[in-house]
Amino acid sequence: INEERMELRHLRYFRAVADSGGFREAARRLHIVQPALSQTVSDLERELGVTLLVRNSRAVRLTAEGEIFLQEVKQILEHADRAVELARRASRGEIGALSLGFLGSATAFFLPTIVREYRRRFPGVRLTLHEMAPTPQVEGLRAGRLDVGFTRPVPAADDAWLRSECLYRDSLLAVLPEGHPLAARETVPVKNMADAPLVLFHRAGAPDLFDAIVGLCSRAGFAPRVVNEADLMQTVLTLVEAGEGVGLVPACVGHLRGSGVVLRPVEPDTLRIPLVMVWPAARESAALRSFLGLVREHAEAIKRMVPGGTG
Secondary structure, three states, X not given: OOOOOOOHHHHHHXXXXXXXXOHHHHHHHHOOOHHHHHHHHHHHXXXXXXXXXXXXXXXXXXXXXXXXXXXXXXHHHHHHHHHHHHHHHHHOOOXXXXXXXXXXXXXXXXXXXXXXXXXXXXXXXXXXXXXXXXXXXXXXXXXXXOOEEEEOXXXXXXXXXXXXXXXXXXXXXXXXXXOOHHHHOOOEEHHHXXXXXXXXXXXXXXXXXXXXXXXXXXXXOOOOEEEEEEOOHXXXXXXXXXXXXXXEEEHHHHHHOOOOEEEEEEXXXXXXXXXXXXXXOOOOOHHHHHHHHHHHHOHHHHHHHOHHHOO
């Protein structure tokens, strides 16, 4: 042998002889024939240029060099065994790291349950969460900063490298300040918002959502007069409450409502806004597969929990 071809087997054989005090007992423990064991240890000594064992007819003992070598061999084998165990645990999704992007307003009713359960099942996985708009999530997934995201449908150009699963479809709500004439209605016709200043979630953060709302207005016969594009869904509600205009938001935002605004379903109630789970097809680690599996276990419960019951 030489250092370039030295295998863990040679080190394990040497340690077995040292621990058992002789070749016969070591061969029995290793389930190999004694001559093969003796030859392997002799090859190791010859390659090192060092005598590791003093042999006699009754037993063997370590030389001073052998004692030093044995201590290092023990550490090497312990590290190797640990590496094997860690690799196996990682392959089962039991350890590793997972970075998750999410829309706070769209996941607040189910994500805490998922995260708690995942951490309970896989305490060895370091799970980090990042609240992000759809566009930054796609950028994070592309750059490898995120492993999975809960977001709105991704642009068609990203379909080739991303996998996605729809978790639920949300309806649309009108956001009105208290006292607004439309707030007295049970439902708000979209066409009745034609003359109102409109506050929407910013297009740069969620282009598909923004364009879907503009398309709904267009089908109702008008081009919306967007006066403000908010960076957060909560900000849409805050701006409406402050009198900046009226808003259109997914129904999942309802839990963020303050005391100064009213939320009403719109008519026609034809728009459905998907919330999808997305991840890079080429980077599907065992930890990620475990997470995806857990979310799928909760898929039906998530649909039942959707605010407004649109599932």
